[in-house]
Amino acid sequence: MSQISEEVYICAAKNGQIWLKNGKLPVMSLSSLPYYSGIQRKIGQYEGKQVWWVTINDQDEANQLFSLRELLTESPDLFALAGKAIQLEFMLRDQPFCSRCGAPNDIDQVDHAMRCGNCHSLHYPRVSPCIIVAVRKKDQILLAQHPRHKNGMYTVIAGFVEPGETLEQCVAREVLEETGIRVTNVRYAGSQPWAFPSNLMMGFLADYESGEITPDYAELTDAAWFSPEGMPEVAPKGTIARELIEMTCGLIRG
Numbered sequence: 178m179s180q181i182s183e184e185v186y187i188c189a190a191k192n193g194q195i196w197l198k199n200g201k202l203p204v205m206s207l208s209s210l211p212y213y214s215g216i217q218r219k220i221g222q223y224e225g226k227q228v229w230w231v232t233i234n235d236q237d238e239a240n241q242l243f244s245l246r247e248l249l250t251e252s253p254d255l256f257a258l259a260g261k262a263i264q265l266e267f268m269l270r271d272q273p274f275c276s277r278c279g280a281p282n283d284i285d286q287v288d289h290a291m292r293c294g295n296c297h298s299l300h301y302p303r304v305s306p307c308i309i310v311a312v313r314k315k316d317q318i319l320l321a322q323h324p325r326h327k328n329g330m331y332t333v334i335a336g337f338v339e340p341g342e343t344l345e346q347c348v349a350r351e352v353l354e355e356t357g358i359r360v361t362n363v364r365y366a367g368s369q370p371w372a373f374p375s376n377l378m379m380g381f382l383a384d385y386e387s388g389e390i391t392p393d394y395a396e397l398t399d400a401a402w403f404s405p406e407g408m409p410e411v412a413p414k415g416t417i418a419r420e421l422i423e424m425t426c427g428l429i430r431g
């Protein structure tokens with residue numbers, strides 16, 4: 178347990194959002210929390226301070242809740258811990274009943290998981306694996322524009338892994354389905370937990386093999402090759418999408 182007066186990072190999550198003070202995760206003692214929180218759990222450590230997930234029940238505090246995206250400019254470790262709190266809060270809302278017997282679940286006393294009160298099955302929080310890939314063709318990078326991004330920004334191709342496929346197969350399938358391009362030389366580049374609400378982004382680099390761009394307009398509003406000198410607005414700093422874009426531009430520049 179935390180000392181009652183010890184200052185800790187507070188990750189107060191509710192409905193997929195996080196409580197911020199002046200754009201930062203609050204650092205305070207658990208005893209000075211302005212919320213009644215039914216759940217208080219240590220979920221990690223950051224720069225010598227404990228990091229705690231707490232729940233919020235007080236409706237009045239809703240106006241202090243923000244998107245996790247506000248923390249993209251923080252360190253990746255702190256961003257991931259805030260995302261962990263959001264994923265655990267999502268687990269509470271998304272897995273209230275046992276998927277085996279239908280009885281109510283409650284949060285387990287030991288694990289970050291849900292426990293059935295009837296058959297005692299343990300249900301871990303769902304994490305959905307997604308690939309995200311930057312494709313290079315000589316001195317250009319493949320970028321796509323999605324209708325869900327209201328500011329018109331472009332980003333790399335991403336998609337959910339299907340049962341029975343390897344990550345490399347998923348990369349090839351998603352790029353082919355969304356853009357008509359075949360890729361080769363698929364290699365792993367890094368990962369990022371993405372709590373919107375419960376994805377794990379697994380990042381890859383790949384090279385163009387063949388094909389002409391034919392965007393899947395059910396998914397995209399555009400897809401095109403861009404050179405590093407003529408880039409559109411792209412995914413923000415702090416995202417693995419941006420990191421993959423910068424890695425590819427770095428490779429192009431040599």
Ligand SMILES: [Zn+2]
Nearest residue numbers: 275278293296
């Ligand atoms: Zn059960």
